[in-house]
Amino acid sequence: MKKFEEKTIATEKIFNGKVIKLQVDSVTLPDGNTSKRELIKHPGAVAIIALTDENNIVFVEQYRKALEKSILEIPAGKLEEGEAPEVTAKRELEEETGYTTEHMEMVTSFYTSPGFADELVYVYFTDQLQRLDDAVAGDEDEFVEVYELPLEEAERLMAEQRIHDAKTAYALLYLKNRRV
Incomplete structure (x- = not known):
C-alpha cells in the first residue's frame, strides 16, 4: 500500500467548526510531482x-x-x-x-x-x-x-x-x- 502514499509537505488550516475541520494539504505524489488535497477532518x-x-x-x-x-x-x-x-x-x-x-x-x-x-x-x-x-x-x-x-x-x-x-x-x- 505504501507505493501509492502521498507525503504531506504542508497543511493550511481553512476552517475549524463544531463538527468538521477543513484543511488543504500540499502533497508529493508517488511519481515525485506535487498536488493539493482538500480534506475534511471529522471526529467519527x-x-x-x-x-x-x-x-x-x-x-x-x-x-x-x-x-x-x-x-x-x-x-x-x-x-x-x-x-x-x-x-x-x-x-x-x-x-x-x-x-x-x-x-x-x-x-x-x-x-x-x-x-x-x-x-x-x-x-x-x-x-x-x-x-x-x-x-x-x-x-x-x-x-x-x-x-x-x-x-x-x-x-x-x-x-x-x-x-x-x-x-x-x-x-x-x-x-x-x-x-x-
Whole structure:
C-alpha cells in the first residue's frame, strides 16, 4: 500500500467548526510531482441498527440542510471527544429514539467519503430494546420523529429515496442478509 502514499509537505488550516475541520494539504505524489488535497477532518460517528420486539426497524426522520429535505435514517450521531463508540451509540439511541439497550454488538465500521474526509462510522446492532421511562434530552438544535417500520416498508421507502443515505442502506442490506 505504501507505493501509492502521498507525503504531506504542508497543511493550511481553512476552517475549524463544531463538527468538521477543513484543511488543504500540499502533497508529493508517488511519481515525485506535487498536488493539493482538500480534506475534511471529522471526529467519527456511530449508527445503530435497532429492532423492536415486533421485528420493526427503528428510524428517525430529520431535516438535512445539505440535502434541503428530510430523510429517514437509522439513529446515529457524532463521537464526542474521548467517548468510546459504544458509549456514543447508546447515548444516541436514547436521545433520538426513547429506547435504550444493555446489549449491542459491533457490526462493522466504514469510511463515509475517503476521497476527501476521514469520517469513520461505527455500526452497531441491537434487538434488545427497552423503552425509557423518561425521555433523554437530545441536542437543542436537533428535531427528529421516530418511526418503526418493517424491512419491506423500508425497502419501498429506499426505492422512493425517502431513505437515501449510505449507513441506512447498509443497515437494510445487513438485515436482509441476516434473514436469509
